[in-house]
Amino acid sequence: MLQQQKEEQRRQIRQELEKDWQRQQIELAAKRKEAAWQSYYKPSPICRLDNVRADCANEHMRARRAFEAEYRD
Structure with a gap:
């Protein structure tokens, strides 16, 4: 039992x-x-200064999608 x-x-x-x-x-x-x-992702100079702009959000999303499609661990 002990075993x-x-x-x-x-x-x-x-x-x-x-x-x-x-x-x-x-x-x-x-x-x-x-x-x-x-x-991988380096925001444009304008987006580094003002990242709440719609075009910056779109840039970020496009880059993230491309990154996710390419990334392999």
């Missing part, structure tokens, strides 16, 4: 470690993607 409890504890620990590892991988992938986006 079964130890095995169950080990299994639970392995599962938690696996979940932690997966969470870390997801976070790293998100950070890599954000860094790639930051180096």
Whole structure:
């Protein structure tokens, strides 16, 4: 009985470690993607000064769509 409890504890620990590892991988992938986006998209000088303009929002959306279509982790 004690052996079964130890095995169950080990299994639970392995599962938690696996979940932690997966969470870390997801976070790293998100950070890599954000860094790639930051180096990919450079707003025009006018949009750096006034990013609430409609043409700047459109520029950003077009760039984001293109980035998403091209991005591979």
